[in-house]
Amino acid sequence: MKTKILLLIAGVLALFNLPAVSALERVRMGLGSVSALHGAIWIAEEKRIFQQHGIEPEIIVIGGGGPLGMSALIAGDVQFTSGAGDAVISAALRGADVVMAAAILNRGVQRVMARPELRSHADLVGKKVGVTRFGAVSHLVLQMMLRKWGMGPGKVQIIQVGSSPAMLASLDKGGIDAAVLTIPTVFVAEERGFRVLADLADMDIYYLHNMLDTTRRYLRTHRDQATRFIKAYVEGIAYFKKNRKESLEVLRKKLRIGPGQESHLERSYDLLAAKYYEPVPYPSLKGAETVLEFMAKDNPRAKEADPRSFIDDSIVREIEASGFIKALYEK
Numbered sequence: 001m002k003t004k005i006l007l008l009i010a011g012v013l014a015l016f017n018l019p020a021v022s023a024l025e026r027v028r029m030g031l032g033s034v035s036a037l038h039g040a041i042w043i044a045e046e047k048r049i050f051q052q053h054g055i056e057p058e059i060i061v062i063g064g065g066g067p068l069g070m071s072a073l074i075a076g077d078v079q080f081t082s083g084a085g086d087a088v089i090s091a092a093l094r095g096a097d098v099v100m101a102a103a104i105l106n107r108g109v110q111r112v113m114a115r116p117e118l119r120s121h122a123d124l125v126g127k128k129v130g131v132t133r134f135g136a137v138s139h140l141v142l143q144m145m146l147r148k149w150g151m152g153p154g155k156v157q158i159i160q161v162g163s164s165p166a167m168l169a170s171l172d173k174g175g176i177d178a179a180v181l182t183i184p185t186v187f188v189a190e191e192r193g194f195r196v197l198a199d200l201a202d203m204d205i206y207y208l209h210n211m212l213d214t215t216r217r218y219l220r221t222h223r224d225q226a227t228r229f230i231k232a233y234v235e236g237i238a239y240f241k242k243n244r245k246e247s248l249e250v251l252r253k254k255l256r257i258g259p260g261q262e263s264h265l266e267r268s269y270d271l272l273a274a275k276y277y278e279p280v281p282y283p284s285l286k287g288a289e290t291v292l293e294f295m296a297k298d299n300p301r302a303k304e305a306d307p308r309s310f311i312d313d314s315i316v317r318e319i320e321a322s323g324f325i326k327a328l329y330e331k
Contacts, residue, residue: 012329027229030081031061032069033163036183036268037105037210038082040277042240044236046250053228053235067135069213071100078149079218081231083138085208086291086314097215099312102230104210105276106284108200110141113171113189114178121149130161130170130179137209138180142167144205144294145198160326163212168192173201184264201275208287219312231324234281238328241273279329280320283311 027050031038038276041059044050061079062068069081070091082104091098118124132139141155159176161167164185167329171194172174181189190196200207212233219226240247248269252259257265286306295302319325 004109006023010126016318024051024054025225025228026058027054027080027225028058028078030069030072030078032081032083032210033063034061036265036272037241038254038274039107039113039247039251039269040233040240040256041082042236042250043240044232045254046235047246049136050229050232053232054231055225055229057229057232057330061199064167068185070096070098073215078213078220079226081213081214082138082210083213085133085211085287085310086137086140086295088208088211088213089288089291089295089302089305090299092310093295093299093305097212097217098289099216100211100283101219101226101312102212102233102316103208103216103278103281103283104212105274105285106206106208106278107274108137108141108205108207109183109271110138110180110200111186111196111199112142112145112178113186113194114197115169115171116193116195118178118195121151121198124178124197125151125155125284126157127177128157128159128175130159130167130176130181131211132160132162132164132167138182140294141200143179144207144290145200145203145322147155147294148203148205154183159294180303184261187264187267188261190304206286206290208284208291210298212281213285216312219315223315227318228314231319234316234319234325235277237277237279237281238325241277241279242329244273247273264265278315282313282316285311294306311318 011307045057045059060298062072067087069083072078074096088100090099124133131142146153161170164181167179167181168189171179251265285286285307292302292305292307
């Protein structure tokens with residue numbers, strides 16, 4: 001009886017010239033935070049682009065920035081994770097089988113927002129500067145900025161506060177004097193009268209802000225699956241860049257944006273679509289060099305490490321060579 005039913009279904013599909021539906025392959029990805037930076041990933045999820053490539057995605061918010069994402073990746077709890085490049089490099093230097101397969105953002109979007117009476121980086125000496133947590137992106141970015149200014153980390157009091165909104169609340173209450181914020185919180189801070197003391201995008205600092213990370217073993221043993229996942233991701237980037245209204249709707253849903261924050265969301269989208277999202281998402285070799293140079297003062301292994309060894313962009317190269325990405329922008 002079961003055989004007859006299956007034959008009947010196959011006959012109906014053939015009659016209407018419909019393809020038989022194959023099982024989707026589940027792939028889990030961990031996000032280090034809930035942020036507009038993940039817009040392209042969310043687009044690929046919400047618009048069912050992953051499914052078009054045979055992938056059933058499970059997008060999980062791990063939180064805690066890069067270190068927790070690395071732990072989940074190494075443990076095999078996820079196949080991909082998003083996180084700052086320094087977390088991948090640091091884990092790999094310790095022998096972990098982790099690698100950057102594609103880029104989400106090669107440049108940092110953080111800004112140091114400060115009380116209005118602080119007019120330059122020199123005014124930060126002795127002041128309390130908030131970061132999300134030690135070891136997270138905001139912490140490393142602040143250290144890079146301090147180094148650029150010729151200031152040691154001991155010149156300021158670095159305080160763990162939590163998310164960007166939590167740091168903004170602490171600024172409002174006077175708990176900290178400045179904070180390393182990201183979009184869209186920087187726009188809210190500006191409206192409340194806080195000063196942009198430094199913008200990472202203007203400081204000529206190359207930084208692997210957010211990467212698409214995985215393991216070499218996964219790329220080796222599940223090459224086709226990994227290729228289809230990354231292919232869906234680059235298609236998500238193209239959709240995000242080309243469809244403002246629909247992309248804003250997805251961001252609004254994921255970030256739970258209220259009416260009063262609409263302008264901040266639009267400014268975030270415009271920056272990401274026009275300036276930060278790259279059509280062909282190669283991890284920046286220059287960014288890897290910068291991170292290693294910064295780590296070298298505390299980690300001898302970083303001095304001798306080859307920056308290329310932390311990147312496997314072969315799938316992105318194959319996708320680009322096939323003409324797939326070019327075709328996305330010709331539609």
